[in-house]
Amino acid sequence: MAYWVNREYYPEPTDETCAGRDLVDVEQAKVGLSAKAVVPAAEDQIARDIEELTENARERELLRKIAAKMAGHQPRPAPRGIGARALPFPSPVRRLITRGLTRLLLRDVNDFLFNEERRAEMSERVRERLRTGGGPFIVIGHSQGSMVAYDVLFQLxxxxxxxxxxxxxxxxxxxxxxxxxxxTITNQKKLAVPACVRRWVNVADPLDPVALDKKLGNDYQPTRGVRVEDHVETNPDGPKHPHSGTGYLSMRPVRVGVQRTVDIGLFQPVAGFVVARDLARDYESGGAEERREVLIELVEPGTDDAHANLETTRARVVNDLRALERDAGEDLRIDETKRYVAASLTREEAEGLAQRLGQAVPAEKAVRRIWRNAQKVALTEKSGTTVHATAAHASYRAHGAGINWAVVDTGVNEKHPHFKRYKNIAAQVDLTGSTTPADEHGHGTHVAGIIAGSLDITENGSTRSFTGMAPQAKIYSYKVLDQSGLGRDSWIIKALDDIAERNDKAGTLVIQGVNLSLGGPFDQSTYGCGHSPLCNELRRLWRQGVVVVIAAGNEGFAMLQTYDGELGANMDLSISDPANLDEAIAVGSVHKENPHLYGVSYFSSRGPTADGRQKPDLVAPGERIKSCRYNWVGKSVDGLYVEMSGTSMAAPHVSGVIAAFLSIRREFIGYPDRVKEILLTSCNDLRRDRPMQGAGLPNLVKMLVLN
Known part of the structure; x- marks a missing residue:
């Protein structure tokens, strides 16, 4: 976040966090240079504000024109349809809201357009975030921030x-x-899309008086074929807060635009990183020049493709820090240990170090991670081996042949090379109303790749095999989550109905199992735990003979608000719906290679269920699992596969293990209770508490040997 505030207007920070909503209370907001006037204001107060902001006649006239336009902006809001949360405010109320927003905007416009010193300060906040490199970037500008961002980006x-x-x-x-x-500021005769921008999306609420002209496409001429894409949609925080930034950020054009642009592997509960998240949060909460104590982890020989010995690597990092020290003219308190270097760095220095030495090519990489130097007080590629699927493939030929498994998710990209060898995708059904049954999000393709499929990739003379737990199993893909990863119970129930109908019509189990790497909260007082509509439909499917595997949920960790600030805590009783269903197999998450050492993942939902039953049933690898990238490019490992984390990744491990088991022990097809018993009694105990690990880690070889 690039943040700037005029302390003349806001001398004291508000008692809010990033978790709150951006709801400007115009009835209470203090505005004006004296910070004594209270909104809502009459027109004469707006006139006094303009007189107070500037003595320049031309500038005053421009501010008056903006205020007049906003005062005349009184459109009727479009109907919101059935289930609307709010009715349109009457015209007098809307005028009060508009006057409040007008007073707030006029100060911002004056600061940016007419005060060169303040404009330079605002712009520098954005430039310092871009200066360290590490792009491509996504830049989001709200209100005045969009003016600042445009100015900066046009200069690049x-x-x-x-x-x-x-x-x-x-x-x-x-x-x-x-x-x-x-x-005038950018020295343009006609405004244009900045040359460094590859796509520009503009979103405006019909009632937002700040976004007076809702469409920018006709005002900013294209550059290299890039045009402004305008969207006029209702802000979910409207009509009282049509200018709400958090409301805008939750709107579909924004969410979908970001989701399609970012590398989703960076936004998982456990993701690869250079700068640790808690350190990044610390930097965001402080000023640009504020220093934080950091601990720089060095790349070690034999890991991370390091080519230098530890001494050489350490010397490179220290030399880089010494150069920063000379440039800053300050003591960075550099302190060396064997595998770490401690220092006191600003955000820009830390991000620059991460870019230069942490994201370099392997031969030049020296920094593995940058952690917060915390104060202490007295008080798939590899996961197949973890569940013994690799051994079962070799010894028992338990490849999942002849087994069909439903994946109820975001759809699957059947054209991915991972599914080509065994032609794994048997059918695709869209239940979201999308134009395609294919995956537009990435989650479903990743899940399906953990269950089935196989691909060998040779790079630099070394071959790596990416193999699902049941590589020859067939996948029936049901798209019940849209391109934002959101869905409805009704869509999921339609998928379950289709599975049951296929089995009924065939007179046998065409689909032997189903994977649901999805879930959500439930109203215990209304449904009873494990008896929601979705749970009831899954119970019917189980009784038909279909094995049901469900992700336990990622609500095992939460940030709690205390008098001393936020406190991280693991949460019991956090099993989501429908994973709390008794007639199902609920799966928690563990480390993919060393589960006995690292135990249950911090984010994995804990049991028991809200009504006191044992869940999860077991755990499986769910941290940084590398599987199919839905929008793959090229033929490299990183182009074809992406890491994701969560119980969503753990559940398909268990689905694949069961599919492989049933392909060899076919007499258990149609008997999900017996399959569940065999699965759980064959687990390896991780010696963690039952409400966290369940029965432990699945062992496919043991399942086959003992049965």
């Missing part, structure tokens, strides 16, 4: 900065008066 050439996506929300960039000033 395409080769200087790669902005894959520029999003403007609630933006005043459509105001003619703002555009006239921007032409």
């Amino acid at each position: 050439a395409a080769q200087e900065c790669d902005v894959a996506l520029f999003i403007t929300i609630g933006s005043p960039l459509g105001l003619q008066e703002v555009q006239d000033q921007l032409k």
